[in-house]
Amino acid sequence: MSGAGARKTIGARMVQASALVVIFGILFTATQLAPASRAVVGTVAGLGFLLLAGTLLSELVETIGLPHLSGYLIAGLIAGPHVLHLVDHDAVESLSIVNTLALALIAIAGGAELRLEQLRESARSLAWAMLVQCGLVLVVMTLTFLLVARFLPFLDHLPPMAVLGVALLWGTISMTRSPSAVLGIITQLRPKGPVTTFTLSFVMASDIVLVVSLALMMTIAKVLVDPGAAVQLGDFVTLGHELLGSTALGTTLGLVLMIYLRFVGKQLLVVLVALGFGMTELLRYVHFDPLLTFMVAGFVVQNFSEQGGKLLHAVEEAGAVVFVVFFATAGAHLDIPLLFALWPIALTLAGVRGVTTYMAGRIAASAANDPPVMKRWGWSGLVSQAGLTIGFSIVVARAFPEFGDGFRSLAIGVVAINEMVGPVLFKFGLDRAGETKHVEAEAAPPEVAAPPEAPA
Amino acid sequence: MNAYLVLVALLVLAYAGSALFRGRSIQGYGLPSGTEYLVLGVAVGPIGLGTLTRSALGTFEPIAIATLSWLALVAGANLGYAGENRIPLRRTAASIGIGALCMALTGGAAWFAAPWLIDLTGPDRIYLAIGVGCASCETTRAAVRWVTERHGARGPLSDLVSDLAEADDSVPFLGLAVLFAIGPTPEGAVVTVPAWGGLLATLGLGAVLGATASALADVEKRTTERWGFLLGTALLNTGVAMRLGLSAPSAMFVMGIALNVFSRHGRELRSMLSSTERPIMMPALVLAGAHLDLADGSSAWAIVGVAVTARVIAKAAAGMLVAQVSPAAAKSSPFLGLAMLSSGALTACVGLAAALRFPGPVGRVVLATSIASCVIGELLGPAMLRRELRGAGEVPDAATRTPVPASRVPAAAAAVARRGRGGIVAARARSRAAAETKPDRGSMP
Numbered sequence: 069m070s071g072a073g074a075r076k077t078i079g080a081r082m083v084q085a086s087a088l089v090v091i092f093g094i095l096f097t098a099t100q101l102a103p104a105s106r107a108v109v110g111t112v113a114g115l116g117f118l119l120l121a122g123t124l125l126s127e128l129v130e131t132i133g134l135p136h137l138s139g140y141l142i143a144g145l146i147a148g149p150h151v152l153h154l155v156d157h158d159a160v161e162s163l164s165i166v167n168t169l170a171l172a173l174i175a176i177a178g179g180a181e182l183r184l185e186q187l188r189e190s191a192r193s194l195a196w197a198m199l200v201q202c203g204l205v206l207v208v209m210t211l212t213f214l215l216v217a218r219f220l221p222f223l224d225h226l227p228p229m230a231v232l233g234v235a236l237l238w239g240t241i242s243m244t245r246s247p248s249a250v251l252g253i254i255t256q257l258r259p260k261g262p263v264t265t266f267t268l269s270f271v272m273a274s275d276i277v278l279v280v281s282l283a284l285m286m287t288i289a290k291v292l293v294d295p296g297a298a299v300q301l302g303d304f305v306t307l308g309h310e311l312l313g314s315t316a317l318g319t320t321l322g323l324v325l326m327i328y329l330r331f332v333g334k335q336l337l338v339v340l341v342a343l344g345f346g347m348t349e350l351l352r353y354v355h356f357d358p359l360l361t362f363m364v365a366g367f368v369v370q371n372f373s374e375q376g377g378k379l380l381h382a383v384e385e386a387g388a389v390v391f392v393v394f395f396a397t398a399g400a401h402l403d404i405p406l407l408f409a410l411w412p413i414a415l416t417l418a419g420v421r422g423v424t425t426y427m428a429g430r431i432a433a434s435a436a437n438d439p440p441v442m443k444r445w446g447w448s449g450l451v452s453q454a455g456l457t458i459g460f461s462i463v464v465a466r467a468f469p470e471f472g473d474g475f476r477s478l479a480i481g482v483v484a485i486n487e488m489v490g491p492v493l494f495k496f497g498l499d500r501a502g503e504t505k506h507v508e509a510e511a512a513p514p515e516v517a518a519p520p521e522a523p524a
Numbered sequence: 525m526n527a528y529l530v531l532v533a534l535l536v537l538a539y540a541g542s543a544l545f546r547g548r549s550i551q552g553y554g555l556p557s558g559t560e561y562l563v564l565g566v567a568v569g570p571i572g573l574g575t576l577t578r579s580a581l582g583t584f585e586p587i588a589i590a591t592l593s594w595l596a597l598v599a600g601a602n603l604g605y606a607g608e609n610r611i612p613l614r615r616t617a618a619s620i621g622i623g624a625l626c627m628a629l630t631g632g633a634a635w636f637a638a639p640w641l642i643d644l645t646g647p648d649r650i651y652l653a654i655g656v657g658c659a660s661c662e663t664t665r666a667a668v669r670w671v672t673e674r675h676g677a678r679g680p681l682s683d684l685v686s687d688l689a690e691a692d693d694s695v696p697f698l699g700l701a702v703l704f705a706i707g708p709t710p711e712g713a714v715v716t717v718p719a720w721g722g723l724l725a726t727l728g729l730g731a732v733l734g735a736t737a738s739a740l741a742d743v744e745k746r747t748t749e750r751w752g753f754l755l756g757t758a759l760l761n762t763g764v765a766m767r768l769g770l771s772a773p774s775a776m777f778v779m780g781i782a783l784n785v786f787s788r789h790g791r792e793l794r795s796m797l798s799s800t801e802r803p804i805m806m807p808a809l810v811l812a813g814a815h816l817d818l819a820d821g822s823s824a825w826a827i828v829g830v831a832v833t834a835r836v837i838a839k840a841a842a843g844m845l846v847a848q849v850s851p852a853a854a855k856s857s858p859f860l861g862l863a864m865l866s867s868g869a870l871t872a873c874v875g876l877a878a879a880l881r882f883p884g885p886v887g888r889v890v891l892a893t894s895i896a897s898c899v900i901g902e903l904l905g906p907a908m909l910r911r912e913l914r915g916a917g918e919v920p921d922a923a924t925r926t927p928v929p930a931s932r933v934p935a936a937a938a939a940v941a942r943r944g945r946g947g948i949v950a951a952r953a954r955s956r957a958a959a960e961t962k963p964d965r966g967s968m969p
Contacts, residue, residue: 080743087736091760094732098764101715108585113763115586120756123749124740162586338539338803346532388748389755 081131088124091117095147095154114159115166118144118396119389126392135495137252140392141488144399151404160400163393167455170387170394172344174248175359177383178272179318179366180376181254186265193436193446194269200432201270201425201450202243202277208424209417210239216413222474226293233292234471240285241460241479242421244278245271246490247359249452252391253494255384261503262442267449267494275359275456276311282460283307286467293468310357318361321347322368329375336382359456398454402484406477414481421486425450441501448497452490453483530580534587534807556667557868559902561806562895565813576814584811589772589880591808592873593762596773598797598804599693599870600730600780605794606665606683606690615684616691618846622864623661623695626838631657633834634827634893641826648886651703655878655890656827658699659871660835660897665689666805667866667901671909679918680852685863685909688846693777696874701726701774704881710769722770730775733761734782742788750796773877805869812872815879816895817888824889831893832900839865855916863912866905867897 076084095117126139147154187194213235217223223231250271254264283303290297321343328339351358366383370376407414429447432438438446461479465472498504568575581588604611611619635653638644644652668689672682705722717725737757741750761779765772780797784790818824843861847853853860875894879887913919 076743083739083743087740090732090736091757094729094764095760098767102710102767102769108582108589109763109766111586111763112590112759113767116756116759116761116763119752120760123752123756335539338535342532342535342539345535349532385748389752392752 076127081128084124084127088121088128091120091124092147092154096152099154108162110156110159111162114147114155115163115393117147117155118163118400119392121147122392122396133495133499135253135491136256137249137395137491138488140395141399141402141491144396145402145404147396148400148402150400150402155400160397163397166390166393166397168348169341169344170248170390171455172348172358172362173340173383173387173390174251175362176340176366177251177255177380177387178247178268179363179368180370180380180383181251181268182272182367182370184371187269190262190266190269193266193433193438193442194273196436197266197270197429197432197446198274198277200435201428202274202281204428204431205243205421205424206236206239206281208239209242209421210235212417212420213238216416219413220474220478222471226471229295230293230470233289234468234475236285236292237289237464237468237475238417240278240281241457241464242417243274243281244453244457244460245274245450246452246454246456246487247271247275248391248394248454248456249487249491250449250494252395253449253491253498255387255391257495257498257504259498259503261498261501262439263445263448263498263501264503266442266446270450272363275363278456278460279311279357279360280307282463286464289468293470306355310355311360313354314351314356314358314360315364317351317356318364319368321361322365322372325365325369325379326373326375329369329378330373333375333378336378337386340382340386398487402487403477403480404484407481407484410478410481414478414485417478418482418485418489421482422451422489445497445501449490449494451486451493453486457483457486530576530584534584534810539803555902556670556906557664557866557898557902558666558805558809559868559898561809562813562872562898565810566816566895567813568810569814569816571816571818581811581814585880588808588811588815588876589766590759590762591804592812592869592876593772593776594758594804595801595808595869595873596697596776597758597780598801599697600777601783601790601794601797602690603693603777603781603784604691606686608791611687611691615687618850619688619691620695622663622688622839622842622846623692625842626661626835627657627695627699629838629841630660630831630834633830637827637830641830642820642823642885642889644885647706647708648884651707651882651886652827652889654699654703654706655874655882655886656831656893658696658703658874659878659890659894660831660838660867661692661695661699662867662871662874663689663692663839663864663905664866664868664870664901666868667906668864668909671906671913675910675913675919677913677918677920679913679916681856681916682913682918684846684850684852685912688864689866693870696870697771697774697777700771700874700877703878704769704771704774707769707881710767717768722768725768726765726770726775727778729761729765729770730778731782733757733775734779735786737779738783738785738787738790738793741783741793747796750793754793754796769881771877771881773873809869809872812876812891813895815876815891817879817891820885820888824885824892827889828892828896832896835897836862836865836900836904856912857915859908860912862904863909864905865908866901867894868901871897 095113098113121143122140124139125143126136129139129142130136144155146152149155149157149160214231217231217235223234226234250267253259254268287300287303329336347361348358351361366379369379426447429450430443433443433446457479458476461476465476468475495504565576566572570576570578570581604616631653634656635649638649638652642652665686668686671677672686701723702719705717705726706719709716734757737753740753740757744750744753758776758779761775762772765775783793783797787793840859840861843856843864844858847856847858847860871894875891878890881887882890910919
């Protein structure tokens with residue numbers, strides 16, 4: 069995924085469309101001739117196919133105004149195990165290793181995009197938005213879930229208080245946003261303006277709020293689901309350690325990166341890949357939050373050194389390949405049959421969440437005296453949901469086996485809708501807010517003045 | 525060992541590879557063919573210290589396959605070129621002839637020895653002969669370049685050996701394509717394709733995807749997107765070839781040739797691909813070495829011994845022939861062929877590809893042969909090449925050479941980056957000539 073390049077000719081688009089047909093044809097023929105193969109073979113072919121098809125489709129959907137991210141998702145969705153089955157389930161699972169790297173890169177880039185002075189300027193807006201978005205979404209989505217609960221078979225056997233606990237958990241995961249989708253759109257469009265800065269700051273900062281909220285709600289839900297359970301304050305001590313430890317380690321990592329960028333500054337691609345895999349594994353081992361750690365590292369490099377630009381450029385280069393595979397794999401993961409089964413409820417929940425996000429955006433912007441453009445479009449980047457939401461739903465599913473599987477399936481269904489709609493909305497919002505105009509001006513070929521005609 | 529830690533270790537190796545061997549200049553680090561990484565792989569693999577277990581190797585099979593196939597792609601893109609210069613057609617033909625001779629002799633030796641030593645008959649005997657032939661015919665250009673750069677050698681014999689080493693890659697990959705095409709139908713296939721069909725499919729797949737990648741690279745000016753297209757096409761090519769039971773390295777080799785033939789930006793693409801060769805080579809060699817399996821005991825090693833001996837004889841014979849025919853080799857000794865014994869990453873690539881496709885004694889022996897060829901080649905090849913070049917008067921005296929690699933001297937390092945090691949040697953020669961024509965400062969009044 070890279071920034072917008074120069075506009076392409078019709079011939080170039082034809083070449084890209086033909087290449088897409090060729091690679092679809094080759095993989096389709098191969099899967100027909102050898103339907104079953106070793107998983108490793110499917111992984112290599114799947115990786116290549118998703119990378120190519122995602123990149124090509126993203127270029128083609130650009131012509132109809134859709135973001136690149138939608139192209140990656142559609143490529144994965146069509147080729148994935150639920151539609152054409154060109155990339156099978158095992159391959160999609162194997163490719164999930166890319167998520168580790170992608171999330172590390174996204175967090176580093178997210179941190180590095182946050183500038184201290186911009187944060188200071190938008191602190192008031194952020195505080196109001198955090199309060200209203202989180203509060204209103206939590207309340208409205210909890211109530212909406214309670215209303216639709218009677219249509220959810222996995223809650224049939226639960227008493228009303230337990231259903232309230234589940235609804236609170238649903239309200240909490242509805243507060244999650246998608247840092248990856250926001251970063252994906254920003255990397256492609258390179259927008260500049262208040263909506264961009266606000267969305268990025270909000271999405272990154274809300275990660276911390278969400279980690280704390282989920283821990284709190286899970287403790288409450290435990291008591292509601294199982295009246296015999298007790299509130300364990302030890303969980304909060306562990307959470308505190310996790311947050312503080314992640315911040316400290318992120319600061320250290322940022323300092324190390326600063327020194328490396330300043331005095332060596334080479335082979336950044338390999339360093340980032342090694343860091344993404346190696347550090348994530350280490351962080352899992354010590355139970356720290358990788359997203360927060362990498363975000364703090366990126367933030368430290370950007371705001372306490374002059375190496376931020378170099379870091380962002382390196383992440384963008386590494387991400388050019390990694391993000392395509394990450395989102396295409398996410399598209400392949402989308403469980404279409406499940407979405408068909410749950411679509412009325414999933415659509416209701418996604419719709420109510422979208423409307424609530426819009427309302428909360430307007431209320432918060434009014435309270436903070438934000439400029440009109442923020443009132444109109446400040447909410448547009450907060451609709452997307454992706455891996456973080458599914459990750460939280462898996463945590464809930466593990467903690468509450470009584471209803472966990474159904475809860476996770478519903479979350480995946482809602483995420484499928486928000487994942488497809490959210491990026492399109494954000495791009496639309498940025499376009500309408502006029503924050504992508506400078507990119508179009510830079511991408512357009514410079515007008516060359518015609519040479520004066522020679523005198524006769 | 526944790527899979528992530530292994531991955532990080534491989535990335536550290538890639539970092540070392542790209543940091544130490546930046547660009548095309550090798551600058552005299554490490555062993556000429558990079559055999560130390562192959563041996564490192566054997567040492568940390570299941571038959572060595574066991575740091576890399578069989579299950580860990582299984583986890584990293586996609587990486588092993590992808591990296592080795594990528595090396596084949598780089599070789600294909602550079603076929604017919606020594607650096608930026610085209611190799612004369614006659615030398616290309618001679619190089620292919622030498623490769624074919626070695627393949628025939630070593631494969632023939634394995635064919636005759638197989639029933640006696642390892643009890644392989646029928647199709648397995650044919651697979652073994654072709655596999656061993658493929659694993660024995662290459663001369664690695666990395667070793668030749670290492671020797672000429674380290675010793676600052678320049679002259680017709682240096683050029684000849686470099687050209688012969690650069691142009692012979694097509695032989696093992698074509699052999700491998702044939703071997704895979706005649707091999708057993710892959711697991712899960714619903715159609716049995718005749719051998720000629722398999723061979724055509726290998727070449728066709730590489731050509732079509734190479735043409736697709738070059739068309740995409742031609743309409744895309746952004747380097748990052750070009751990398752995405754190259755990587756995506758390469759992985760798709762590898763995966764599809766393996767799915768159909770075809771030779772992935774051969775399909776990738778053809779794809780590299782197609783990139784060169786069809787793209788208007790062939791030179792840029794070659795340059796992009798060449799920059800990845802060394803960083804990819806190190807982890808690939810470690811993984812190839814770690815796959816070595818001694819399950820067949822001493823009888824397999826006897827076959828390996830026969831193959832390596834046949835290879836030495838074949839290379840020696842080819843060298844004598846070249847010395848007789850080529851004016852550039854007029855000053856060489858009868859042992860010129862031994863100077864072309866070095867083999868490296870591509871041989872390891874062939875060995876591992878065969879081991880993964882034929883998971884039995886055939887694959888194990890072919891991999892063992894490729895590793896043994898690399899080790900023996902490392903011991904004999906560079907030393908013999910240095911001897912030949914010195915004998916031909918193409919290695920400057922020790923007094924005129926800097927004893928440490930130029931890149932370790934700060935001022936010289938910048939010049940290496942600008943002009944490469946060959947440029948440094950030429951610059952030194954020019955400054956020496958200029959010093960000789962100028963009046964001696966000390967003798968001025």
